[in-house]
Amino acid sequence: MQKHGMIFIVIFALSAACVSGGGPLPDRLYPPGPQPLGPQQVSTLTGYVQFVDDKDVSSLGGYFELLPGCHVIGTLSHWADQSPGGNLTVTATTGRWTFALPMKAGHQYRIEVIAGVMTAMTGPLTIKGYERDLAGNKTREFERAKSQKDVEACKKEAARSLPALQ
Numbered sequence: 001m002q003k004h005g006m007i008f009i010v011i012f013a014l015s016a017a018c019v020s021g022g023g024p025l026p027d028r029l030y031p032p033g034p035q036p037l038g039p040q041q042v043s044t045l046t047g048y049v050q051f052v053d054d055k056d057v058s059s060l061g062g063y064f065e066l067l068p069g070c071h072v073i074g075t076l077s078h079w080a081d082q083s084p085g086g087n088l089t090v091t092a093t094t095g096r097w098t099f100a101l102p103m104k105a106g107h108q109y110r111i112e113v114i115a116g117v118m119t120a121m122t123g124p125l126t127i128k129g130y131e132r133d134l135a136g137n138k139t140r141e142f143e144r145a146k147s148q149k150d151v152e153a154c155k156k157e158a159a160r161s162l163p164a165l166q
Helices: 002-019 148-161
Strands: 043-047 063-064 070-074 078-082 089-093 098-103 108-115 125-134 138-142
Touching: 043 070, 043 098, 070 148, 078 108, 089 108, 098 108, 098 125, 098 148
Parallel strands: 043 108
Antiparallel strands: 043 063, 070 098, 078 089, 108 125, 125 138
């Protein structure tokens, strides 16, 4: 009898996760409208993110919805990653990196820390931005913004693509 109760609870929990969508809801970083926007109308952002358009979002869930357009993303200053077995933690002081992302409706964006092969107590590390379409295909890769010119270029690119959305 006890085994049946346990199985029932597990199956019920899995069913509830499937019905509810199974994942966390994004924090909306745009003004609320009369109706929620669908995934094909917004951009999503995840990853190594602390600032979005100069707003500190580190206290939120780490999964964000934004309106299409140019958004300036700032990273955290310290990164840590634990090995799969949990017996090794790798840490790094990265400083704040800035990305200017011309976000498109229906696309997903992620800022990732990429650690290279460690040959000793140190190793190479970089941070990149990635864009994916709704099907999950990687469509673009972004380097950090090096100057205000990169931000201006992002704004121009986003402005060119916005009229096609309406």
